[in-house]
Amino acid sequence: MANANDxxxxxxxxxxxxxxxxxTYGVLYRFQTDTNAQGTSVTTLWRTIRANKEDRVAxxxxxxxxxxxxxxxxKSTMPMAxxxxxxxxxYNSRIFxxxxxxxxxxxxxxxxxxxxxxxxxxxxVIAFFRPTRPQRYNIGEVxxxxxxxxxxxxxxxxxxxxxxxxxxxxxxxxFVMAFGL
Numbered sequence: 811m812a813n814a815n816d817x818x819x820x821x822x823x824x825x826x827x828x829x830x831x832x833x834t835y836g837v838l839y840r841f842q843t844d845t846n847a848q849g850t851s852v853t854t855l856w857r858t859i860r861a862n863k864e865d866r867v868a869x870x871x872x873x874x875x876x877x878x879x880x881x882x883x884x885k886s887t888m889p890m891a892x893x894x895x896x897x898x899x900x901y902n903s904r905i906f907x908x909x910x911x912x913x914x915x916x917x918x919x920x921x922x923x924x925x926x927x928x929x930x931x932x933x934x935v936i937a938f939f940r941p942t943r944p945q946r947y948n949i950g951e952v953x954x955x956x957x958x959x960x961x962x963x964x965x966x967x968x969x970x971x972x973x974x975x976x977x978x979x980x981x982x983x984x985f986v987m988a989f990g991l
Contacts, residue, residue: 817958822950826981909971934963
């Protein structure tokens with residue numbers, strides 16, 4: 811499944827809402843969850859753009875009961891549930907519409923590595939999440955890897971709007987599978 815052209819990000823923490831994704835170049839994405847003045851948990855996804863400079867990519871406002879709430883990605887606001895809609899065609903699969911208007915699907919690969927594949931509208935695997943045995947790094951304890959398949963499909967998975975959405979939906983997929991939502 812893995813390819814030499816893949817961009818591999820190590821993913822810290824068992825709780826994806828409070829985690830970092832990094833490569834040999836350093837931290838690329840950071841999920842930070844805080845409680846706002848109204849008592850609502852809010853997860854912010856930050857993308858590193860250069861040393862000591864981050865841009866906010868998304869804000870996820872959780873429901874009062876800890877369930878799925880509202881997502882703000884760029885200028886778009888939507889229910890988080892729209893980013894992890896159950897797909898009846900595959901067990902434990904979830905679909906979402908990307909910023910390009912196409913439908914994408916997260917689904918278990920059914921392989922020994924327990925990969926979770928992200929497929930584009932033509933069923934090309936453009937990214938996948940691979941759980942790993944916890945391993946300690948100076949950035950944190952890594953529990954998985956998010957692989958971006960650079961040359962798969964239309965070859966646009968590494969472009970920021972789609973790459974950001976893939977990262978958000980991968981986190982939400984991990985969350986809904988962990989809590990059975």
